[in-house]
Amino acid sequence: MENYRQPEIDKILAAELYSPLPSSRLLFTHFMNFIAFALAALALIPLFSILWEIIKRGIGGIKTEMFVKSVIDNGFGNAILGTITVVAIASLLSIPIGLFTGIFLAEFAQTNSITRFVRFITSILTGVPSIVVGIFAYGVIVLSTKSFSAIAGGFALATIMLPIIVLTTEEALKLIPIEQRLASAALGGTRFQTTFRVVVTAAIPTITTGVLLAVARAAGETAPLIFTALFSLDWSAGLLTPTASLPVLIFNLYNDPDPERSQLVWTTSIILLGLVLCVSLISRLVTSKKK
């Protein structure tokens, strides 16, 4: 009984517990800390370098008349208009379809096999390379209308935006508490009334930021536009003719020897990057606060 507390063993144990780690384990800890922080710091360099470089080279060249002149006159007015046109067409096509599919995923039988299948296909759709979407739009629109056009470009961007809108809408609707739906149903609301007057109304801010994210992504896409909307140096004549856009302008003119043109490329970059980063920054900040 007197050995019950085993004071010697306690002392040894205490000494072991209070002793510092063996040097090999300590060294390993410090070494791995260093590696992890070095690699994480490495990851930040490109972003800041890109921002710095684009701003440094582009900011001096901004002139107000650039916004109203076409590329032929060393402006990017027609590219801005083209980007707006193409993205507007894409939004008109993809927002309704995406919204309704998102509602389907969130509101209709949340866990049955059909919803799982739709969700799976949607997430696969996000992984389809944008250039492949370009071939698809070329086959559907350019081959049937026999012309590169803003509509073809818009169709391609719509295909890229669609899965993003579906998945963000679903996430947004899932944040609405189930009680709100039950209350509406208890008052005799049909599914249409519950969904539209209660659930979607409450989720509109989050859905909007999701849609903005998709729009920002689409506005920066180049690959699907280079053989659907193609490019034009001057103002485009209509929706069924080749149309300029900001990203394609950068790609087409980046190694132009004319110094005015290369300045134009950097200035365009700063506009495009500013546009895309601001929209996604705002929408990400808003959605991250919601959670």
Added chain:
Amino acid sequence: MANLSEPENNVSNASLELTANDGINYWLNQSFTWLIYTFSALTVAILFVMSWIIFHEAQPAIGKFGIGFLWGKDWDVGNQIFGALPYIYGTLVSSAIAIFIAFPVGIAVALVTSENFLPITVKTTLAFVVELIAAIPSVIIGLWGIFTFIPVIEPVQQWLSANFSWIPFFKSDLPIGTNMLTAGMILAIMILPTMAAISRDVLIAIPKELRTASMALGGTRWETIFRVLLPAGFSGIVSAAMLALGRALGETMAVTMVIGNSAQISLSLLDPAYTIPSVLANEFAEAEPGLHIGALSYLGLILFALTLIINIIARLLVQWFGQKNK
């Protein structure tokens, strides 16, 4: 008392009807339901229609070259001879370099932003800033690659080829910056957000009890990470890498601008190369309908199949991992 078993019927049958099947609300509800189903079917159909359209466009080339297209080495537009091997090689190797670099860096970012190394505000800001890279348009990363990255990396590559030319990977006569290695590094930057964000989610989702148990047994932080956290999150991290790889395979603009666009198969990473998306970006708009468009579409179909397989495996892994943790 007999009235109890047969209650007096004050309400007429018509007004008691709970499941109305007429009136404007009924029809609104009905058409709304149908609209939902139609649009959801449309979303699903797009993937299948896309596969069919691209297959259909590739038909001339599939008919002429068959499966041999995959290992044909020549790409001669004038003589209408097309082979995909240099492009497939370039796509696979550049993506492999990218994932080779992005994997450790991505995991490091995921660990730094999920462990308690840093105060929570610094942590979330760091994760947020890395994710912001994904928002930069590809063509701008390409522009940066040409005018900022290549001048920095070119001397390093020349030094590599001067001193390590006995390693076949670095044997090159005169590396000029636009080559496979540069493309792989640019791709690594572009897929880093995917790799980091998904790995971070995976690490955060691992039950806290696992790490507490390891710590209680006297494990240090890094012993816990290596022996408990990383093995527990292994399938999730692998799927993150697969999704990142899928991104890398399909990435177009930045690669086109820095890879040198030369359809050759060279073991050296310092030689220019070509990828499937790059050749599509460069040639599709000017291609003649017929065999040339067919061959390019065939390349698109191969890329589509490649990314589809990788994405499906990754998604299945994600789902499997998600269910395991529930």
